Amino acid sequence: xxxxxxxxxxxxxxxxxxxxxxxxxxxxxxxxxxxxxxxxxxxxxxxxxxxxxxxxxxxxxxxxxxxxxxxxxxxxxxxxxxxxxxxxxxxxxxxxxxxxxxxxxxxxxxxxxxxxxxxxxxxxxxxxxxxxxxxxxxxxxxxxxxxxxxxxxxxxxxxxxxxxxxxxxxxxxxxxxxxxxxxxxxxxxxxxxxxxxxxxxxxxxxxxxxxxxxxxxxxxxxxxxxxxxxxxxxxxxxxxxxxxxxxxxxxxxxxxxxxxxxxxxxxxxxxxxxxxxxxxxxxxxxxxxxxxxxxxxxxxxxxxxxxxxxxxxxxxxxxxxxxxxxxxxxxxxxxxxxxxxxxxxxxxxxxxxxxxxxxxxxxxxxxxxxxxxxxxxxxxxxxxxxxxxxxxxxxxxxxxxxxxxxxxxxxxxxxxxxxxxxxxxxxxxxxxxxxxxxxxxx
Amino acid sequence: xxxxxxxxxxxxxxxxxxxxxxxxxxxxxxxxxxxxxxxxxxxxxxxxxxxxxxxxxxxxxxxxxxxxxxxxxxxxxxxxxxxxxxxxxxxxxxxxxxxxxxxxxxxxxxxxxxxxxxxxxxxxxxxxxxxxxxxxxxxxxxxxxxxxxxxxxxxxxxxxxxxxxxxxxxxxxxxxxxxxxxxxxxxxxxxxxxxxxxxxxxxxxxxxxxxxxxxxxxxxxxxxxxxxxxxxxxxxxxxxxxxxxxxxxxxxxxxxxxxxxxxxxxxxxxxxxxxxxxxxxxxxxxxxxxxxxxxxxxxxxxxxxxxxxxxxxxxxxxxxxxxxxxxxxxxxxxxxxxxxxxxxxxxxxxxxxxxxxxxxxxxxxxxxxxxxxxxxxxxxxxxxxxxxxxxxxxxxxxxxxxxxxxxxxxxxxxxxxxxxxxxxxxxxxxxxxxxxxxxxxxxxxxxxxxxxxxxxxxxxxxxxxxxxxxxxxxxxxxxxxxxxxxxxxxxxxxxxxxxxxxxxxxxxxxxxxxxxxxxxxxxxxxxxxxxxxxxxxxxxxxxxxxxxxx
Numbered sequence: 001x002x003x004x005x006x007x008x009x010x011x012x013x014x015x016x017x018x019x020x021x022x023x024x025x026x027x028x029x030x031x032x033x034x035x036x037x038x039x040x041x042x043x044x045x046x047x048x049x050x051x052x053x054x055x056x057x058x059x060x061x062x063x064x065x066x067x068x069x070x071x072x073x074x075x076x077x078x079x080x081x082x083x084x085x086x087x088x089x090x091x092x093x094x095x096x097x098x099x100x101x102x103x104x105x106x107x108x109x110x111x112x113x114x115x116x117x118x119x120x121x122x123x124x125x126x127x128x129x130x131x132x133x134x135x136x137x138x139x140x141x142x143x144x145x146x147x148x149x150x151x152x153x154x155x156x157x158x159x160x161x162x163x164x165x166x167x168x169x170x171x172x173x174x175x176x177x178x179x180x181x182x183x184x185x186x187x188x189x190x191x192x193x194x195x196x197x198x199x200x201x202x203x204x205x206x207x208x209x210x211x212x213x214x215x216x217x218x219x220x221x222x223x224x225x226x227x228x229x230x231x232x233x234x235x236x237x238x239x240x241x242x243x244x245x246x247x248x249x250x251x252x253x254x255x256x257x258x259x260x261x262x263x264x265x266x267x268x269x270x271x272x273x274x275x276x277x278x279x280x281x282x283x284x285x286x287x288x289x290x291x292x293x294x295x296x297x298x299x300x301x302x303x304x305x306x307x308x309x310x311x312x313x314x315x316x317x318x319x320x321x322x323x324x325x326x327x328x329x330x331x332x333x334x335x336x337x338x339x340x341x342x343x344x345x346x347x348x349x350x351x352x353x354x355x356x357x358x359x360x361x362x363x364x365x366x367x368x369x370x371x372x373x374x375x376x377x378x379x380x381x382x383x384x385x386x387x388x389x390x391x392x393x394x395x396x397x398x399x400x401x402x403x404x405x406x407x408x409x410x411x412x413x414x415x416x417x418x419x420x421x422x423x424x425x426x427x428x429x430x431x432x433x434x435x436x437x438x439x440x441x442x
Numbered sequence: 443x444x445x446x447x448x449x450x451x452x453x454x455x456x457x458x459x460x461x462x463x464x465x466x467x468x469x470x471x472x473x474x475x476x477x478x479x480x481x482x483x484x485x486x487x488x489x490x491x492x493x494x495x496x497x498x499x500x501x502x503x504x505x506x507x508x509x510x511x512x513x514x515x516x517x518x519x520x521x522x523x524x525x526x527x528x529x530x531x532x533x534x535x536x537x538x539x540x541x542x543x544x545x546x547x548x549x550x551x552x553x554x555x556x557x558x559x560x561x562x563x564x565x566x567x568x569x570x571x572x573x574x575x576x577x578x579x580x581x582x583x584x585x586x587x588x589x590x591x592x593x594x595x596x597x598x599x600x601x602x603x604x605x606x607x608x609x610x611x612x613x614x615x616x617x618x619x620x621x622x623x624x625x626x627x628x629x630x631x632x633x634x635x636x637x638x639x640x641x642x643x644x645x646x647x648x649x650x651x652x653x654x655x656x657x658x659x660x661x662x663x664x665x666x667x668x669x670x671x672x673x674x675x676x677x678x679x680x681x682x683x684x685x686x687x688x689x690x691x692x693x694x695x696x697x698x699x700x701x702x703x704x705x706x707x708x709x710x711x712x713x714x715x716x717x718x719x720x721x722x723x724x725x726x727x728x729x730x731x732x733x734x735x736x737x738x739x740x741x742x743x744x745x746x747x748x749x750x751x752x753x754x755x756x757x758x759x760x761x762x763x764x765x766x767x768x769x770x771x772x773x774x775x776x777x778x779x780x781x782x783x784x785x786x787x788x789x790x791x792x793x794x795x796x797x798x799x800x801x802x803x804x805x806x807x808x809x810x811x812x813x814x815x816x817x818x819x820x821x822x823x824x825x826x827x828x829x830x831x832x833x834x835x836x837x838x839x840x841x842x843x844x845x846x847x848x849x850x851x852x853x854x855x856x857x858x859x860x861x862x863x864x865x866x867x868x869x870x871x872x873x874x875x876x877x878x879x880x881x882x883x884x885x886x887x888x889x890x891x892x893x894x895x896x897x898x899x900x901x902x903x904x905x906x907x908x909x910x911x912x913x914x915x916x917x918x919x920x921x922x923x924x925x926x927x928x929x930x931x932x933x934x935x936x937x938x939x940x941x942x943x944x945x946x947x948x949x950x951x952x953x954x955x956x957x958x959x960x961x962x963x964x965x966x967x968x969x970x971x972x973x974x975x976x977x978x979x980x981x982x983x984x985x986x987x988x989x990x991x992x
Contacts, residue, residue, distance in 0.1 A: 107647075111682075111685060112647075112648035112685055112686050112687070113642075113647050113648060113684075113686070114647055142682075142684070142685070144635075144638070144639070144642070145642050147639070148638070148639035148642035148684075149647060151639060152639075152642075152643030152644075155643070176683075176684075177642070177682065177684055178635060178638060178683070183634070184635070186532065186633050186635040186636070187633075187635035187639055190529045190530065190633045190635065191529070191636075193529040194529050252526075272522060272554045272555075272556060273554055273555065274518065274519075274522070274554045275551070275552030279526075
């Protein structure tokens with residue numbers, strides 16, 4: 001990750017020892033790797049473990065488990081006109097994509113909540129469409145109640161083996177009922193324990209991106225920033241691409257760090273660290289898409305030529321195709337060398353790109369915090385150095401996605417003024433979420 | 443006459459109307475207060491039902507938490523795994539039977555950030571030494587599985603579970619705790635948002651399409667059910683948490699009724715807002731409205747009745763006036779020939795020799811009767827003029843005694859024919875100014891009455907008097923008299939004392955009335971003076987005396 005110094009001395013390079021147990025067809029792929037499979041000897045240092053999980057390809061689209069989706073639409077006064085029209089269109093498109101065994105409910109809220117279509121099988125699409133077309137805008141924003149009702153509709157047909165999801169569209173600040181990101185986040189964290197995820201779509205520049213992001217993050221849903229109502233169709237499409245391709249749920253990742261390895265933090269995801277043990281959960285894995293978590297660890301100084309077991313990882317998840325609970329396990333160890341060149345040569349590109357992305361995202365979040373406090377100068381500094389950091393790594397690792405994020409950070413640094421901030425903040429939060437959750441579409 | 447009638451009619455309408463209004467409104471107010479009370483009670487009952495549904499939900503959540511906190515092993519790992527599964531729990535904690543914290547242990551080096559955060563957040567709980575012996579703010583009605591007895595005998599059984607609430611930035615914070623039979627307390631930091639979401643989910647939506655049944659929507663049943671008023675669940679600061687119903691209350695509008703929510707949300711309120719028209723509908727048709735409607739009906743009825751009577755009486759009056767006018771005209775027509783008859787009869791009487799006695803007596807009868815007829819006509823005309831307010835005095839200098847004497851003289855034959863003895867005591871010899879015709883008519887009427895009604899007494903006495911500018915004439919008789927109760931009425935026009943008094947000649951009944959009216963016009967009066975026998979009328983007039991030429 002950091003430019004490694006050159007050292008002529010070479011040692012036997014042993015790549016990460018990855019043992020994958022009983023990988024059959026229709027199994028999630030567990031990829032456990034270190035950013036630096038070879039570490040510098042005789043030095044206490046920080047390094048990163050990547051736990052990557054890739055959903056298998058759904059064998060048959062028609063045999064997938066039925067989806068159970070609540071579409072919760074903001075119809076407050078600010079949604080009037082084009083926004084509500086586009087939201088209706090997007091919802092209609094969703095109904096078209098669902099098959100008749102799926103379950104859908106349509107909820108619209110202003111200061112009150114109307115259940116336009118209670119949870120029902122998508123057998124009579126015309127009636128559901130009629131319900132959607134009845135949505136008119138006007139009133140305040142009872143976002144919490146909207147989500148509560150949406151979750152209640154999903155709960156009517158709640159099965160752990162379904163894709164249970166609330167899709168929330170809002171363009172405004174919640175102003176009726178609980179309205180803090182913390183409370184919505186807590187609600188999300190509670191819902192995910194029932195296997196209900198909430199995907200949030202923020203429309204325009206008026207919504208509270210922190211609230212929307214935290215709700216989605218804690219419930220392991222997706223979060224999108226739709227600057228214009230024209231984006232809605234695309235985002236709903238992407239979201240349903242995800243929903244309909246869920247291959248695993250209730251993914252629980254347990255990492256046991258080896259002796260002399262201290263877990264510091266998990267970047268971008270919520271996890272419990274207790275001593276040597278780290279537990280994190282990911283609610284959904286989608287077909288052919290990788291989700292990962294990056295664990296920062298502190299490795300004790302180790303003698304040249306030695307191999308140290310870094311971590312053992314076990315994963316359990318609900319397989320949506322076989323309807324069974326499957327387990328995966330793997331372990332990873334590192335070799336130690338005195339040659340910095342050797343260390344640099346053995347860098348795992350894939351893991352490093354992921355780690356760099358997560359580190360940069362944490363920095364980007366810090367910049368938002370600074371800007372929120374009004375510290376524009378400091379925020380700009382953080383963003384510019386972040387951009388430089390990404391740029392350097394992009395070159396070293398030959399990673400265009402890091403190059404892109406570097407450009408985004410530069411752009412962020414240039415848009416910290418008052419006029420651009422509302423838009424820019426949403427854009428930044430969106431990108432952060434996209435990075436942290438490895439979302440498919442931004 | 444007419445305006446008076448109008449006033450009477452208006453009063454006839456207004457007074458009963460006023461009394462009815464007052465009584466009706468008072469009754470309506472009582473009625474309304476009663477209805478309002480019942481209406482409020484019914485609303486309160488409705489809110490009570492909603493509250494009961496919240497209570498059921500809280501009980502369900504409590505059951506869920508009872509199961510969640512009923513743990514067998516208190517090691518960190520299993521408690522952490524349990525937290526990951528329990529949707530209502532943000533963090534568990536375990537207390538030793540002696541109240542000390544077993545989990546999460548602040549001194550444990552392997553404490554997770556979440557556990558540390560929990561200990562920080564709930565620091566007050568531990569420094570205050572909350573023991574969770576006592577029921578928290580509110581009890582949940584559940585079966586107690588493992589009651590724990592207090593130390594002393596007779597001490598109340600402490601509940602084995604309960605809620606503990608306290609307040610932090612985001613409002614009420616909830617802790618659910620359960621005391622296990624081992625004496626350990628297992629507590630849960632409850633995800634408030636999840637419970638609030640459950641409460642909201644359990645409450646009705648503003649609009650729900652009616653189900654056709656069978657889990658599918660049918661086109662003919664797209665009708666939505668909506669609550670017509672507005673129900674609001676609000677927090678400690680009155681900020682709405684959830685609301686439903688069609689009615690949109692204005693800013694600052696007060697709820698019709700509100701009640702506190704059940705524990706552990708006792709700081710919340712359930713309120714109902716309603717539009718005034720819905721209130722009216724709820725209160726039934728307003729009693730005030732009913733009373734007003736009845737009043738309007740009574741008013742209209744009374745008014746119609748009044749108008750009817752007014753028209754009737756106006757017609758009567760018009761007819762009477764026409765009659766009077768007719769009689770008046772006829773009398774006028776009669777007077778001229780009668781005057782001629784009198785004149786020639788008197789001339790004939792004067793021209794006859796004493797020898798021709800029989801003829802002379804007959805002529806005297808003609809003269810007498812024609813005079814009587816003149817008086818009668820005079821009275822009728824006077825009455826008619828009086829009705830039209832057309833009476834006028836023609837005062838001139840004269841002597842009252844002379845005037846009375848001359849009048850008496852014209853009556854002598856008539857009275858003589860009835861064998862009535864005449865006494866006259868003249869005491870007004872001084873000249874004064876008065877209307878001789880008026881005096882003649884009054885005295886004539888009085889004497890005529892004597893002749894008609896008191897002839898049986900065979901006696902009449904006249905007295906005159908004079909003092910200052912007042913003169914008087916008194917007429918006494920010894921007839922049957924007038925009963926006490928009728929003394930006032932005799933002056934009313936067309937009044938006749940009784941049919942039992944056999945009148946020789948039928949009177950018109952207006953004589954005394956006219957006499958009094960004329961006397962009053964002349965600044966005096968005619969009075970009925972009580973006397974031992976018969977009747978005494980005294981006529982007083984104002985007649986300014988003429989200074990005698992010395």
